[in-house]
Amino acid sequence: MSVKVQAVAKALPAYYRSTDEIIPFLDTWLSGQEERFIKKVKKIFENAAVDKRYSIMTPEEVFSHTSFEDKNNLYAREVIKLGKQCLLNALDKAGIGTQDLDYIITVSCTGIMIPSLDAYLINELQLRQDIVRLPVTEMGCVAGISGMIYAYQFLQANPGKRAAVLAVESPTATFQLHDFSMANIVSAAIFGDGAACAILSSHEADKGPAIMAAEMYHFYDATHLMGFQLTNAGLQMVLDVAVPEQIAAQFPDIIHPFLARHGSSMEAVKHLIFHPGGKKIIQTVEELFKNSGKNIDETKEILRMYGNMSSATVLYVLERFLDKQIPAGDQGLMLSFGPGFSAQRILLQW
Incomplete structure (x- = not known):
């Protein structure tokens, strides 16, 4: 099932x-x-x-x-x-x-x-x-x-x-x-x-890419990086300039062990479905993938068209992939980052 x-x-x-x-x-x-x-x-x-x-x-x-x-x-x-x-x-x-x-x-x-x-x-x-x-x-x-x-x-x-x-x-x-x-x-x-x-x-007859694996990853001692401070004026943004640097430092630990645990690898993943946190985070991720032959063009396009809509944004990226004709057997990796600090991943297979 x-x-x-x-x-x-x-x-x-x-x-x-x-x-x-x-x-x-x-x-x-x-x-x-x-x-x-x-x-x-x-x-x-x-x-x-x-x-x-x-x-x-x-x-x-x-x-x-x-x-x-x-x-x-x-x-x-x-x-x-x-x-x-x-x-x-x-x-x-x-x-x-x-x-x-x-x-x-x-x-x-x-x-x-x-x-x-x-x-x-x-x-x-x-x-x-x-x-x-x-x-x-x-x-x-x-x-x-x-x-x-x-x-x-x-x-x-x-x-x-x-x-x-x-x-x-x-x-x-x-x-x-x-x-x-x-x-x-x-x-x-x-x-x-x-x-x-x-x-x-989980209906057998329903169509769509299958979720092969889903896991969370939590950074230690990083609660200060991102979030909201509740003030009398409302929710005040907390956004540390070190976020891209922290992502880059832990990126190998976030990606490769997760894929290996589930019988996959970056070579096997054809489609990157990443949350567009902002221009600097996109540049950081692109740099990490520059020699892999892969791109996050759909992520960049969603940022360009709508900006970062917090939790909804990665689903906008996913929608673009679901609207394409993707060959059966292709794998896609979903990834987003958020307060905690946290990275969360889903491995899909069409």
């Missing part, structure tokens, strides 16, 4: 702006700052390798003073709408209905909701009353793969079942208007909002 990724679909918020359109808002936001600092911030936006960012709110709302309560209320209202549409898109792609789901995992770290998103979707879409639900929070960018790992483990133990992994994120709801730190500036430059949903199945 294998667990397969049956379908992946996305949903995007109503508002978006290109990088060129965002620059005038920076002039207003940075009014009163030193000219040299303003030029530096603009360069960060222009060189982030992100052409467009989507948001649950207009740029005017992003760059205006609002309370944590107001931003979080907006987040809660909009992620329900975005999550509902995304889940319906994924069910439609998989050719199944709302009553065919046995398990729902909702993933988000950019707002706080109790009850969590899944509870609202059960009511909005009349999901089964006995559906198993698991909200995953506080795991950041890595949580899209985390959710898939939890679904995989559930489905391995329960043949003939299906699970939805739904990641809905709004990093723009965490933007700090009065914070001119590099962490806040860089996160504003690389992050955007979005939702993605993967349908996993």
Whole structure:
């Protein structure tokens, strides 16, 4: 019995702006700052390798003073709408209905909701009353793969079942208007909002690449590298400049033993399905693979088109691979990094 990724679909918020359109808002936001600092911030936006960012709110709302309560209320209202549409898109792609789901995992770290998103979707879409639900929070960018790992483990133990992994994120709801730190500036430059949903199945008849293995890897003494600090103004980004360096240092231990344990190797892996954390992380990973003949072009394209949407982003990359005609037997490696510090991996086979 294998667990397969049956379908992946996305949903995007109503508002978006290109990088060129965002620059005038920076002039207003940075009014009163030193000219040299303003030029530096603009360069960060222009060189982030992100052409467009989507948001649950207009740029005017992003760059205006609002309370944590107001931003979080907006987040809660909009992620329900975005999550509902995304889940319906994924069910439609998989050719199944709302009553065919046995398990729902909702993933988000950019707002706080109790009850969590899944509870609202059960009511909005009349999901089964006995559906198993698991909200995953506080795991950041890595949580899209985390959710898939939890679904995989559930489905391995329960043949003939299906699970939805739904990641809905709004990093723009965490933007700090009065914070001119590099962490806040860089996160504003690389992050955007979005939702993605993967349908996993342990039904024998269902099609899709099979999950051959799934594991987590945790860095020691690295909790300071990435996350959010909960402040009176909201969720304040923590983003250490040492993240790419730490990834590079541990990359061989993250990749090669995992593949070897499951009878594979980098030579056998044809497709790299990596989370686009940002331009510097992409450059770090490309450097590590420069002599392998492999590329992460799809990862770069997702960053360019949407920015980093935290946990949802790796599912956008996965969707592009699922929409291709990939030969049977080909293997793909999913990888994402997130707070903890953590790396999580899934080995797929078509």
